[in-house]
Amino acid sequence: MAVTDDKRANDRFDPRGADARWQARWDEAKSFVANSTSPKPKSYVLEMFPYPSGRIHMGHVRNYTMGDVLARFRRMQGFEVLHPMGWDAFGMPAENAAMEKKVHPGAWTRANIAAMRQQLKRIGFAIDWSRELATCEPDYYGHEQALFLDLMDAGLVYRKESEVNWDPVDMTVLANEQVIDGKGWRSGAPVVRKKLSQWFLKITDFAEDLLEGLSHLDNWPDKVRLMQENWIGKSQGLQFCFRLAGEVPGTNACDIEVFTTRPDTIFGASFVALSPGHPIAEALAAEDPKVAEFIVKARAGGTTAAEIETAEKLGYDTGLEVIHPCDPSRKLPVWIANFVLMDYGTGALFGVPAHDVRDFEFATKYKLPIRRVVAGDISGADGPVIEAETGAGVAVNSSFLDGMTSAKAGAEVIRRAETAGWGSGKTQYRLRDWGVSRQRYWGTPIPIIHCDSCGPVGVPRDQLPVVLPEDVSFDLPGNPLDRHDGWRLVDCPKCGGQARRETDTLDTFVDSSWYFIRFASQPRDRPFNRAEAESWLPVGQYIGGVEHAILHLLYARFWTRALERIGMLSVKEPFAGLFTQGMVTHETYQSADGRWLNPEEIRVSDGGAIVEAASGGGVVRGRTEKMSKSKKNTVDPEPILDRYGADAVRWFMLSDSPPERDLEWSESGIEGAARFVQRVWRLAMAPAANSGEDDALQRKLHRAIHAVGEAIDALQFNKSVAALYELVSEIEKAKPSATRDEAIRTLLLLVAPGAPHLAEEAWARRGESGMIADAAWPTHEPALLIDETVTLAIQVNGKLRDTISVARGLARDEAEALALGSAKVQVQLAGATPRKVIVVPDRLVNIVA
RNA sequence: GCGGGCGUGGUGGAAUUGGUAGACGCGCGGGAUUCAAAAUCCCGUUCCGCAAGGAGUGUGGGUUCGAUUCCCACCGCCCGCACCA
Numbered sequence: 001m002a003v004t005d006d007k008r009a010n011d012r013f014d015p016r017g018a019d020a021r022w023q024a025r026w027d028e029a030k031s032f033v034a035n036s037t038s039p040k041p042k043s044y045v046l047e048m049f050p051y052p053s054g055r056i057h058m059g060h061v062r063n064y065t066m067g068d069v070l071a072r073f074r075r076m077q078g079f080e081v082l083h084p085m086g087w088d089a090f091g092m093p094a095e096n097a098a099m100e101k102k103v104h105p106g107a108w109t110r111a112n113i114a115a116m117r118q119q120l121k122r123i124g125f126a127i128d129w130s131r132e133l134a135t136c137e138p139d140y141y142g143h144e145q146a147l148f149l150d151l152m153d154a155g156l157v158y159r160k161e162s163e164v165n166w167d168p169v170d171m172t173v174l175a176n177e178q179v180i181d182g183k184g185w186r187s188g189a190p191v192v193r194k195k196l197s198q199w200f201l202k203i204t205d206f207a208e209d210l211l212e213g214l215s216h217l218d219n220w221p222d223k224v225r226l227m228q229e230n231w232i233g234k235s236q237g238l239q240f241c242f243r244l245a246g247e248v249p250g251t252n253a254c255d256i257e258v259f260t261t262r263p264d265t266i267f268g269a270s271f272v273a274l275s276p277g278h279p280i281a282e283a284l285a286a287e288d289p290k291v292a293e294f295i296v297k298a299r300a301g302g303t304t305a306a307e308i309e310t311a312e313k314l315g316y317d318t319g320l321e322v323i324h325p326c327d328p329s330r331k332l333p334v335w336i337a338n339f340v341l342m343d344y345g346t347g348a349l350f351g352v353p354a355h356d357v358r359d360f361e362f363a364t365k366y367k368l369p370i371r372r373v374v375a376g377d378i379s380g381a382d383g384p385v386i387e388a389e390t391g392a393g394v395a396v397n398s399s400f401l402d403g404m405t406s407a408k409a410g411a412e413v414i415r416r417a418e419t420a421g422w423g424s425g426k427t428q429y430r431l432r433d434w435g436v437s438r439q440r441y442w443g444t445p446i447p448i449i450h451c452d453s454c455g456p457v458g459v460p461r462d463q464l465p466v467v468l469p470e471d472v473s474f475d476l477p478g479n480p481l482d483r484h485d486g487w488r489l490v491d492c493p494k495c496g497g498q499a500r501r502e503t504d505t506l507d508t509f510v511d512s513s514w515y516f517i518r519f520a521s522q523p524r525d526r527p528f529n530r531a532e533a534e535s536w537l538p539v540g541q542y543i544g545g546v547e548h549a550i551l552h553l554l555y556a557r558f559w560t561r562a563l564e565r566i567g568m569l570s571v572k573e574p575f576a577g578l579f580t581q582g583m584v585t586h587e588t589y590q591s592a593d594g595r596w597l598n599p600e601e602i603r604v605s606d607g608g609a610i611v612e613a614a615s616g617g618g619v620v621r622g623r624t625e626k627m628s629k630s631k632k633n634t635v636d637p638e639p640i641l642d643r644y645g646a647d648a649v650r651w652f653m654l655s656d657s658p659p660e661r662d663l664e665w666s667e668s669g670i671e672g673a674a675r676f677v678q679r680v681w682r683l684a685m686a687p688a689a690n691s692g693e694d695d696a697l698q699r700k701l702h703r704a705i706h707a708v709g710e711a712i713d714a715l716q717f718n719k720s721v722a723a724l725y726e727l728v729s730e731i732e733k734a735k736p737s738a739t740r741d742e743a744i745r746t747l748l749l750l751v752a753p754g755a756p757h758l759a760e761e762a763w764a765r766r767g768e769s770g771m772i773a774d775a776a777w778p779t780h781e782p783a784l785l786i787d788e789t790v791t792l793a794i795q796v797n798g799k800l801r802d803t804i805s806v807a808r809g810l811a812r813d814e815a816e817a818l819a820l821g822s823a824k825v826q827v828q829l830a831g832a833t834p835r836k837v838i839v840v841p842d843r844l845v846n847i848v849a
Numbered sequence: 850g851c852g853g854g855c856g857u858g859g860u861g862g863a864a865u866u867g868g869u870a871g872a873c874g875c876g877c878g879g880g881a882u883u884c885a886a887a888a889u890c891c892c893g894u895u896c897c898g899c900a901a902g903g904a905g906u907g908u909g910g911g912u913u914c915g916a917u918u919c920c921c922a923c924c925g926c927c928c929g930c931a932c933c934a
Binding site: 011012048050051053088091092093164165173174175176177178179223224226227230231233303304305306308309310311339343357358431432434435437438439440507508509512545546547548549550551552554583626655656657658661662663664666668669671672673675676678679682718719721722723724725726729732791792793794795797798799800803835836837838840843844846847848 | 850851852853854855860861862863868869872873874875876888889890913914915916927928929930931932933934
């Protein structure tokens with residue numbers, strides 16, 4: 001019996017025992033606990049922390065496997081590595097669960113964290129669990145409240161009105177996600193935009209700095225930098241005031257401020273449009289019920305840019321007029337229009353229908369003049385305008401601008417405006433200040449007390465944290481904090497009078513804007529220890545989904561800069577390297593009657609068609625999409641781990657797809673990965689030869705060491721996997737030799753970051769000392785990478801006709817002579833004399849006939 | 850609507866960044882081993898063609914001795930758009 005068991009054990013790698021055993025060993029040895037005072041060079045590897053939704057999904061597995069491979073690789077290279085994990089634990093799903101399942105958001109969240117932590121541990125990540133944090137705990141968010149007050153003291157926090165999605169039936173604020181087809185998700189009532197007084201952070205103060213900083217982020221994807229650049233949206237233009245031609249009822253306004261990036265088109269202006277939220281529009285509405293009625297209509301629908309910009313253009317002629325600044329005899333009508341955003345620029349604009357798509361559409365609908373002021377050249381002044389012509393050209397029908405290029409004309413308008421004093425050149429950013437107030441319970445309480453005599457007052461530091469009360473109920477819509485008088489009603493810290501706590505909580509993006517600092521240093525009494533934090537920061541490699549390309553990454557960059565400005569940190573950029581990985585996708589299946597089916601609910605019938613396992617009914621194979629609960633195409637990692645073990649799952653996550661692209665989950669893919677794990681195991685268990693040299697294998701080994709290291713360094717895990725497959729194949733083919741023994745030993749080191757349990761188990765069985773997790777990464781011998789012979793491609797007119805094997809470094813004329821001597825070339829040339837011969841040394845010869 | 854990206858065999862993808870298209874994996878076909886199965890190993894596998902040869906990287910054009918790679922236009926799909934995280 002025992003003999004058979006031993007034999008079997010050597011035959012196959014058994015992850016069922018090995019995974020847990022090595023995870024326990026790493027734990028006991030504190031292998032992955034990061035030492036902030038280590039003399040070694042430091043490397044901070046971080047993946048975006050998960051929202052504790054309930055269970056780990058394949059996207060998490062892929063994300064954390066990538067980071068783990070890099071973290072383990074860096075350790076083997078001799079770095080002191082910080083690779084932490086935590087929980088982005090505030091947010092809406094917990095409140096939804098509270099309403100649907102009658103559980104407390106805190107209980108639900110903490111149970112999810114416990115479950116997901118166990119799941120992550122099973123995958124064997126090299127994580128420093130001693131630094132684990134959850135943003136929903138007072139020992140995290142209390143420090144965040146202190147930082148918020150620090151920013152407020154520095155003048156970076158202010159209060160202003162802005163629009164939210166308002167559900168008029170539930171009388172509550174909705175997230176964009178909760179607005180479906182313009183209606184509230186629970187009440188079904190049409191959503192309207194409503195103004196609310198909220199807290200803002202002055203990210204626009206840093207617009208130029210955030211933009212400039214992008215140019216130094218060499219280890220960020222170009223596309224993310226470009227997206228952030230466009231988001232910040234720097235533009236040069238003219239800001240000026242239109243004088244009103246008459247009185248505005250109910251106000252003392254005498255002008256309307258506008259900004260334009262196209263001052264050269266100023267003579268093409270045919271109307272001025274106000275946002276429905278503009279003070280003048282609101283003043284008019286107070287006097288005139290028809291205006292009020294229009295504004296209600298214009299505010300229908302949600303607040304998202306996509307919704308506003310695709311909605312039908314609606315306008316209302318106020319009857320007011322403004323005077324054209326360059327031609328006092330011209331008067332322009334003032335409209336209120338639903339496509340003008342109060343949050344952009346000044347909340348008002350002048351419309352140039354001939355040269356702006358939106359203005360053209362609006363002018364056509366409301367029969368406003370369309371006047372050409374830009375043409376290809378001066379002779380095109382009278383050309384009809386069929387559609388908006390948004391390009392640059394030459395100014396026409398524009399008085400003193402006629403004949404100037406668009407750029408010159410724009411500069412001239414700004415010059416005249418500045419000289420005459422009616423406007424000035426201005427740099428404008430599309431970036432808006434960050435509204436951080438959320439009318440929700442499950443978030444960081446904003447540490448403010450509102451006093452009728454003193455206004456908003458910061459909670460004194462010695463009273464932090466402002467702890468979120470847990471005794472709340474979710475039987476009514478809205479924020480339960482508003483109804484919790486025991487918590488809400490407090491004395492004013494300044495005057496001692498009766499006052500109220502701020503019941504809004506912070507945007508969860510605030511929580512994720514500094515967690516990487518807290519990971520690096522977590523004293524009890526402060527948000528972080530400066531010197532310790534700076535010893536780790538910036539994060540060397542940050543890995544996460546591309547969906548965070550703008551918001552999270554921009555907010556974190558801002559927050560770090562804000563801390564730098566107020567003197568708390570001397571780090572500006574939080575993430576030196578960024579990598580955005582693709583999603584994990586899977587086929588979708590639908591039954592004949594349209595129900596989505598889980599992959600487990602289907603089977604392949606005898607005929608090869610897929611059918612519903614329970615009923616045998618027909619199944620339609622749908623598109624391959626991101627795994628989602630609604631499409632039921634998720635694959636739970638847990639049973640896969642049970643069946644194949646951690647290393648096979650990890651290996652599959654690294655194989656095939658380039659990490660920045662989507663990875664399609666497939667059963668055959670995981671089986672291929674599991675097979676590879678066993679192949680390596682068999683090699684590792686093979687008896688040693690102990691003698692003999694194999695030069696060819698030696699070269700291949702060193703080539704693999706080089707290729708695998710380069711690929712991991714560049715986060716091209718699929719390529720490192722392919723290089724390892726090749727190496728394994730070469731070792732398998734090689735005859736026993738001491739070189740081969742060494743190659744197998746090295747192979748284990750090379751697979752260790754990706755398949756650590758297998759590597760440890762094999763390492764120990766082979767009698768190596770210590771853990772492979774602590775072993776050094778192998779180095780390659782550069783001389784062994786170069787082959788002495790190369791294959792030259794022989795082309796005729798760019799088409800491959802022959803290949804010849806020659807010594808490396810063959811002279812150009814010799815290569816040319818050999819190529820011309822090729823029989824296949826002779827046939828192609830058919831006696832003709834080549835017109836030209838191109839020789840790329842050691843690569844190809846192209847004969848142009 | 851605005852911004853960003855992607856498109857290569859049956860399939861996931863590779864291609865030293867302008868130089869032999871299809872590495873490596875999956876699948877499939879054939880064979881070996883086995884009482885049998887599992888597991889494992891070997892050979893083949895872009896398409897058309899018996900072959901010689903020809904075609905081929907979403908489509909159409911361009912630059913070049915040479916284009917998957919650079920440029921222009923188009924088609925399709927995906928992501929983000931400030932309260933999902």
